[in-house]
Amino acid sequence: MVVQYKCPSCGADMAFDSTIGKLHCESCGTNMNIEEMSGDKNARDHKHTHQESASYKEAFDHGAEVHEYHCNNCGAVLITDQDTTATTCSFCGAGVVLSDRLSGSFAPSLVIPFAINKEEAQAAFKKWCKKGLLTPSGFMTADRIKSITGIYVPFWLYDLNGIGTADATCTKVRTYTRGDYIYTETDYYRVYRKVNLNYLKVPTDASEKMNDKMMDKLEPYHYKDLKSFNMPYLAGYLAEKYNYDAGEMFPRVESRVQDYVDSYLRQTISGYSSTTYNNKDIRIHTQNAEYALFPVWMVCYDYKKSEHTFAMNGQTGKIVGKPPLSAAKIAGWFAGISAASFAIIKLIALLTGGPLL
């Protein structure tokens, strides 16, 4: 089913406006509060949401094709891949949400809406590129941003319990002198520790397309803006559904939290000269996992016939990715260094009255 958000005043398509955090109509300026639209805390139930909200109109596509979606405005086929849950019509630009892909086990429970709009993302990206010391000079001059796309990326947020036990042999070494002798005294301690730790909402991206490391680097997301999921947040953006369920993603979050528990455990053993672990055991259990969508700006940039991808946290503006390195600039950089060292040598030669280099 295709859901489009129509302006109650003028009938134009509305889209989520990250600046005001509301649905906004470009044509007449009408804004609508999304949290009020749900009329129900249980935003998972879309049908319920639709029935209760009389303040906006929606249109459904009842076409016979299961995998083909049509824009309600212009009838154009919406070009989507199987993971897309929200997109814009490439003909009329309307934001469309594919509600049947956001139902059942694919219904997100939480969302962090975009806080940075397209213009801000573009400006911040250009500024970030200019700061790059070794960015080729031509990199930012032409308008090479091939695409800049706001996308809601699926994440699992895990509530985890970690139990760590350690059995270690520790020493305290003391050295002192008495008469002609140096004494070394070693005391041995058997140390036991057990820690029971809870971690709330540890994020792991659940999309096949997204580079895991890149997504990890976009953290932190601030949970103060975490809201109950509601479809209008996706209007005007691209959104994806998860490829891996919470169970499949667990090994990734497990190894991450194992490291946290391990470092906590180590910190509890201090004040010794040495620590040798006889036994250490860390177990992580999932208490709860929630499906959430986090905002990411993806920037595709064309430079010297290759594509560079950058990502920006759509909530905080943090950018990850690597600007291309310029061979010419690197060469110039080293030339600069050797020129400087030459000048210094000359100066020293003059001061000492030695022969000029």
Ligand SMILES: [Zn+2]
């Ligand atoms: Zn309007």
Ligand SMILES: [Zn+2]
């Ligand atoms: Zn259209």
